[in-house]
Amino acid sequence: MSTREYMLGNVAIARGIVEGGGQVISGYPGTPSSEVIGTLAGMKERDFYVEWSVNEKVALEVAAGAAMTGVRSVATMKHVGLNVAADPLLTLAYTGVKGSMIIIVADDPSCHSSQNEQDTRRYSQFSLIPCLDPSTPQEAKDMIPYAFEFSNKVQMPIIFRPTTRISHGKSDIELGPVEETRPAAEFVKELERWVMVPKNARIQHPHLLEIQKTMQEELENSPWNSLELADGAKVGVIASGIASVYAKEAVIKQGINASFLKIGTCPLPENKIRTLMENTEKIIIFEEMEPVVEEQVRIIAQETGSSVEIIGKLQGPVPRIYELNTDICADVLAEVLELERPDVPAEVAEDFDYDRCRIDLPMRPPVMCPGCSHRASFHVMKKVYGKDAIFPSDIGCYTLGIQSGTVDTTLCMGGSITVASGMYQAGEKKPICCSIGDSTFFHTGVNGLLNSIYNNADITVTIVDNRTTAMTGHQPNPGMGKLATGEPTVEVSLEELCKSMGAGFVETVDPYDLEKTEEVFKRAKEYEGTSVVITRQFCVIDAKRSGIRRKPFTIDAEECVGCKLCVNLGCPAIEFDTTTKKASINAMCTGCGVCAALCKFDAITEVKK
Amino acid sequence: MSAEGISKFDLVIAGVGGQGTILASDIIGKAAVKENMSVRAAETHGMAQRGGSVVNHIRIGCELGSMIPMKGADVLLALEPSEALRYLEFLSDDGTIIVNTKPILPVTVTSGLCSYPDVDAIIAKLEETHKVKAFNATELAKEAGHPQSMNVVMVGAVSNYLPISVDTLVGCVRDLVPPKTIDINVKAFEMGMYVTQG
Numbered sequence: 001m002s003t004r005e006y007m008l009g010n011v012a013i014a015r016g017i018v019e020g021g022g023q024v025i026s027g028y029p030g031t032p033s034s035e036v037i038g039t040l041a042g043m044k045e046r047d048f049y050v051e052w053s054v055n056e057k058v059a060l061e062v063a064a065g066a067a068m069t070g071v072r073s074v075a076t077m078k079h080v081g082l083n084v085a086a087d088p089l090l091t092l093a094y095t096g097v098k099g100s101m102i103i104i105v106a107d108d109p110s111c112h113s114s115q116n117e118q119d120t121r122r123y124s125q126f127s128l129i130p131c132l133d134p135s136t137p138q139e140a141k142d143m144i145p146y147a148f149e150f151s152n153k154v155q156m157p158i159i160f161r162p163t164t165r166i167s168h169g170k171s172d173i174e175l176g177p178v179e180e181t182r183p184a185a186e187f188v189k190e191l192e193r194w195v196m197v198p199k200n201a202r203i204q205h206p207h208l209l210e211i212q213k214t215m216q217e218e219l220e221n222s223p224w225n226s227l228e229l230a231d232g233a234k235v236g237v238i239a240s241g242i243a244s245v246y247a248k249e250a251v252i253k254q255g256i257n258a259s260f261l262k263i264g265t266c267p268l269p270e271n272k273i274r275t276l277m278e279n280t281e282k283i284i285i286f287e288e289m290e291p292v293v294e295e296q297v298r299i300i301a302q303e304t305g306s307s308v309e310i311i312g313k314l315q316g317p318v319p320r321i322y323e324l325n326t327d328i329c330a331d332v333l334a335e336v337l338e339l340e341r342p343d344v345p346a347e348v349a350e351d352f353d354y355d356r357c358r359i360d361l362p363m364r365p366p367v368m369c370p371g372c373s374h375r376a377s378f379h380v381m382k383k384v385y386g387k388d389a390i391f392p393s394d395i396g397c398y399t400l401g402i403q404s405g406t407v408d409t410t411l412c413m414g415g416s417i418t419v420a421s422g423m424y425q426a427g428e429k430k431p432i433c434c435s436i437g438d439s440t441f442f443h444t445g446v447n448g449l450l451n452s453i454y455n456n457a458d459i460t461v462t463i464v465d466n467r468t469t470a471m472t473g474h475q476p477n478p479g480m481g482k483l484a485t486g487e488p489t490v491e492v493s494l495e496e497l498c499k500s501m502g503a504g505f506v507e508t509v510d511p512y513d514l515e516k517t518e519e520v521f522k523r524a525k526e527y528e529g530t531s532v533v534i535t536r537q538f539c540v541i542d543a544k545r546s547g548i549r550r551k552p553f554t555i556d557a558e559e560c561v562g563c564k565l566c567v568n569l570g571c572p573a574i575e576f577d578t579t580t581k582k583a584s585i586n587a588m589c590t591g592c593g594v595c596a597a598l599c600k601f602d603a604i605t606e607v608k609k
Numbered sequence: 610m611s612a613e614g615i616s617k618f619d620l621v622i623a624g625v626g627g628q629g630t631i632l633a634s635d636i637i638g639k640a641a642v643k644e645n646m647s648v649r650a651a652e653t654h655g656m657a658q659r660g661g662s663v664v665n666h667i668r669i670g671c672e673l674g675s676m677i678p679m680k681g682a683d684v685l686l687a688l689e690p691s692e693a694l695r696y697l698e699f700l701s702d703d704g705t706i707i708v709n710t711k712p713i714l715p716v717t718v719t720s721g722l723c724s725y726p727d728v729d730a731i732i733a734k735l736e737e738t739h740k741v742k743a744f745n746a747t748e749l750a751k752e753a754g755h756p757q758s759m760n761v762v763m764v765g766a767v768s769n770y771l772p773i774s775v776d777t778l779v780g781c782v783r784d785l786v787p788p789k790t791i792d793i794n795v796k797a798f799e800m801g802m803y804v805t806q807g
Contacts, residue, residue, distance in 0.1 A: 006635075006642040008652075031654060113654070136649075136674075169675040170634075170650035172642040245674035252614055253678075326678040361691050362723035364625065364715040366661035400659065403716075567720050572660055575719040586719075 003175040009137035009166045010035035012173045013104065016144025017048075021179030022074050023099075024066035025050045026059040028443065029472035030078030031113035032167035033106035037076055038473065041484040047182070052475050052484040055413070055443040056081035060103065061088050067097035067157070068194060069185035072148050076104040079118050080412065084444065086123070091196050092157055093127045094204035099183055100151035100158075102144065103129075107163045109288045109323035115395065115410065117321070119290035120161045124266045128208050130215050131159040131266040132224060133241035137171040139264065143224065145179065150222075154215050163242050163288055165323070216267035224264025227272040229279055233259045235337065236280035236308075238273070240264070240293050243286040243324050250329035254339055263287075268296050277306045284336055285312035286329055291320065311336055367400055370573035371550075371590030373537035374398040376511040377464050378406040379569060379594070381433055384521040385460075389431040392419040394445070396437035397471045397539075398464050403570055406435065414444025421448070421457035421530075431525060433460040438494065439469035439477040446497070452530045453502045460524045460531045463494055464511075466539040474542060498532045505531035512537055514597045540590050550591025551606045557582050559603035566595035566604065611683055617646065617670025618772050619677045622763075623696040624688030625713045626653075626661050629760030632785060633686070634665040636764050640773045640781040641669045651675035660716070664696050669772060686767050688746070688760060689713050690731045697735070706739050707766050707805060708732070709746035709759060742766065742805050749800045754793030761786065761794045765801025775802065 007015070014036050017025060025048060027037045040050045049066075053059035056077040063075035077085065082105045089103070105123075108114040124131035132147055134140035140162050147158040192200050219225070235256065239247035240263040251258055261276050263269060276283065277300070285294045294312035301308060311332075313320040318332050334341045368375050378401045381391065393399060393407040394416035401407045409419050420434035436445045441463050449461060469475040476482040481491030498506045505527040509520045517535065524531035538548065555566075562581035566574050573589040576582075585595075585604070596604035611619045620637065624630040631652055638648045649671045653663040666677045677699055685700040687693030687708040700706065710728055717723040735741045746766070750759040761782055768778050779798060786794040 004642060004645075006639045006648060136672075165651055165675060168652050168654045170638055170648070170652065171675070172647050242674065246676070249615055249673045249678070253612065325676045326674060326681075330678070360723075360726065361695055362715050362718045362725055364660070364662040364691075364695075365717070366626065366659035367716050369659065397659070564721075570716055570720060572716050572719065575714065576721045578721055578724075 004172050005175060006170060007137070007173050008035060009140055009162060009169045009171070011039045012137045012141040012171070013144060013162065013167070014039035015173065015175065016141040017074055019141070019176045019178050020145035020148040021072055021181060022148070023048050023071040023182060024063060024073040025076070026053045026062040026074070027076030027104075028053055028056045028059050028081055029469050029475045030081050030106070031472055032108055032164045033076050033078045033104065034472045034475065035167070036104060037484060038475065050484055052477070054478060056085040057088060060085040060092075063101055063103070064088060064092050064097070064157070066185070067099045067101035069187045070099040070183050071185050072100040072183070074102045074104060078114065079105055079107045079120050080114060080116065081105070082120060082123055084413065089123065089129070090127050093129050093208055094196055094201055095194055096155040097151065097157055098155065098188070100148040102147045102151065102158050102160050104160045104162070106167045107161055107288065109163055112164050115412065117289060119288070119292065120159060121266050121292045122290055124159050125292065128212060129157055129159050130219060131161055133161050133264050133266060134166055135242050135244045135262065135264060137166055137169055138173055139224070140166050141173055142176065143264070145176065146222065150218065154211060154218070156211070156215070161241070163323070165242050212267065216270065219265040219267060220269040220271055222265060225262065225269040225272055227259070227261045227276060229259045229275070230257050233257045234281045235259070236261065236276045236283045238263060238276065238283055238285045238293060238297065240287040243288055243329070246324050246326045247286040247329045249326045250333055253326070254330055254333050254341075256333060256337065256339075263293060266292065268293060270300060273297055273300050274304060277301060277304065277308045280308060282309045282311065282336070284332065285310070286318060286324060288324055289320070365403070367403065367570065367572055368397060369540050370571050370588040371540045371592035372397070373466060373511045373535065373540070373592070374401060374464050375404065375569055375571060376514065376517070376592065376594045377435070377462060377535040378404040380511065380514060380517045380521055381406055381435070381462060384518060384525055385431045385433045389433055390420070390423060390428065392416045392423070392432070392434040394436040394440045396440050397466070398435055398437055401435070413440055414448055417445055417448030417452050417461050420459045420461070421452040421455065424457045424459050425455070433462060435462045435464050438463060438465040438467065438479050439475070441494070442478050442492070449498065449503070449530070449532070450501045457530055458528055460521070460533060463532065463534045465494060465534050465536040467536070468539050468542050470539045470541065474539070494534050503532050504529055506534070507532070508534040508536055510537055511535040512592050512594060514594065540592070544590070550593070552589035552591050553585055553593060553596050553604050554607050555582070555584050556603045556605065557584070559601050561601055563600070565598055565600065569595060569598070571595065611668070611681070615671065615673060616668045618668070619682045620667045620669070620684050620686060620767065620771070621677060621682040621696055621699045622665040622667065622686045622688070623692040624663055625692065626659055626663050628688045628713070629757070630663050630665050630688060633688070633760040633764050634667050636761070636778065636781045636785055637667055637771065637773070639785065640777045643777050643781065644773055646670045646772070647672050649673065649675040662692060662695060684767055684770050686763055688763055690728050691726065693735060694731055700739060702738075704739060705742065705770065706735050707742045707763065708735065709763060710743050711745050711747035744804050746801065749804070750797050753797035753800055755790065758790065758794050758797035761797040762801035765798035766805045768798070768802050769805045
């Protein structure tokens with residue numbers, strides 16, 4: 001029986017949690033982190049507790065509470081989720097944990113699916129909580145059992161920071177043994193440790209500083225840091241996390257004789273850095289995003305009076321923005337060491353990403369699915385509130401409505417209602433109608449709505465309720481009556497929740513019913529105060545999976561006058577022929593019927609069998 | 610080209626979200642692991658899946674990073690013609706392009722904002738610089754039994770280039786496709802394989 005399997009990085013991380021004997025796992029979905037909990041919750045047999053929490057702060061606190069009882073816990077999230085969880089994080093550093101706790105925070109260099117590219121290692125420095133930075137999916141899996149053990153040893157939570165290329169990379173993974181022991185949960189009252197009133201915080205802060213050296217020494221000699229001194233090499237390369245495999249490949253390709261320090265921990269292996277400094281004249285540093293390693297290397301150089309030349313992001317040429325790759329590393333090495341890049345002529349490198357070819361290619365942006373109900377909601381919102389209205393929006397599939405003109409702001413999770421009320425309170429006179437998805441509403445929209453109602457903001461809040469957390473892969477949320485594991489649970493009513501916070505106008509409508517939706521939005525617009533419109537219709541992907549089949553529609557070319565009213569919906573199922581000036585419907589139609597309701601010439605009809 | 614000490618075979622799979630590029634790369638990745646080779650792959654998930662342009666990298670016999678450098682791929686497998694052009698820079702000068710000639714029009718084109726280039730012109734452009742195997746894989750998939758099996762037709766087409774045995778690949782097709790569609794997909798694989806033979 002082979003113990004080698006081909007798997008996704010996040011599945012490997014989930015496997016690491018199983019191998020390490022994880023007991024309580026919580027998290028909020030966010031690309032590229034979501035598949036960790038998805039994998040654990042989908043396992044047929046499991047001897048751990050796993051949940052989708054309503055947001056990252058909640059997830060981190062659930063995991064912290066579990067670890068206070070002595071068990072092994074994990075909280076998962078994407079990088080921006082850690083901002084939401086930053087409040088408990090920084091004080092958790094003071095309390096520490098009793099069992100073990102890992103905070104998995106997936107970074108997204110290049111913003112493949114994110115609103116910014118912040119570097120979680122900064123939170124590690126900020127909170128003084130150690131961080132592991134994996135270089136491959138295999139190492140990511142192997143680091144998890146280590147992190148449980150290390151966390152328990154130093155009684156501190158550990159941050160684990162994969163990046164998109166780890167989480168969404170695939171690799172052959174050598175499986176390891178599964179930890180059999182399961183510490184029993186038993187909370188022991190220790191007020192000095194668990195109650196962070198000022199008196200106790202003043203005790204815990206110096207303790208946190210004291211243990212830094214112990215943790216650094218332990219991590220220095222962990223398997224995640226390794227130094228190879230090359231004979232006669234004047235150049236040293238330091239690379240952290242995934243950048244180390246890019247740098248390694250670039251060094252091999254360029255045939256450079258260089259010493260190589262691979263880093264996988266923060267605090268950094270300072271002795272190895274000193275040794276490298278003593279043995280080289282020039283150090284080139286590669287790391288994803290922020291110059292965290294570089295800054296420390298510069299500090300060490302100053303402390304030791306080393307005259308080694310340090311090359312990285314602060315003074316270039318290593319870029320501080322977007323993800324690194326082998327080509328960037330090879331380019332940097334070529335520039336710094338004055339070498340040729342025989343594999344890629346300069347003109348190709350310069351053209352890359354911009355003038356891809358001599359034929360103009362059409363842009364292919366991600367779009368809302370054919371039949372997506374958000375499209376219908378947005379269409380009516382725009383019609384009722386007018387194109388001059390302000391449409392603050394949020395984070396989810398509906399952000400793709402940027403092309404429909406109904407996404408004017410996207411700041412952060414839950415930032416739609418609050419931004420909308422701020423605009424109103426500032427004295428903005430234009431109508432304001434914001435949009436937020438069901439899962440995002442449960443995440444942090446609730447607080448914003450409460451605030452908006454309490455402070456009498458005259459805005460409309462549209463909850464585009466597609467009954468799932470669609471963008472990240474259809475995770476359940478509190479409105480669905482379903483747990484992470486698929487088991488049934490209480491179904492939280494959006495209507496009752498909004499009403500209980502004092503909302504005087506709460507109406508629910510099926511956005512496919514354009515007429516009714518328009519009528520509801522008109523009344524919401526007239527309403528003085530915060531009005532809530534819930535546009536509820538299943539996500540089309542979920543609908544298809546659950547067996548809902550609607551008859552597709554077709555356009556009668558005889559009747560079509562080419563007004564483009566349907567085309568302007570931006571549905572991928574509707575095509576426009578620029579020569580015949582007629583619209584048509586392709587095979588992607590899911591039968592939502594919105595275009596048919598819209599057509600003034602009755603040219604669009606259901607396909608008859 | 611894949612280089613000694615780095616990788617044995619580097620493949621870029623380009624396509625459109627929804628075409629099944631991830632399944633295609635999974636079949637190949639899993640098959641390589643079955644034959645005791647190490648594999649590194651990179652995939653597009655999340656935002657980019659909603660009908661957007663997607664690209665997967667697969668490196669067989671590689672223990673470094675999953676991202677293939679520019680001009681590094683041995684084969685560019687394009688499930689859609691314009692996507693072949695979009696990711697051409699990844700292909701080595703000596704590399705081969707295997708391309709499905711059936712276009713998928715992006716919303717920017719269907720709504721009349723942009724135009725889609727002539728498919729023959731795309732193929733001609735590709736042929737100016739590289740060896741090209743162009744055919745309508747979607748049509749072959751229909752013949753095999755279902756247009757959705759186009760991705761497996763393309764895996765069959767690239768099988769003649771991979772350092773993996775056909776038996777292992779077909780075994781992985783059987784393991785990974787929905788059970789009801791095994792026969793269709795095995796046929797799809799074979800049809801693709803015949804197209805690029807010789």
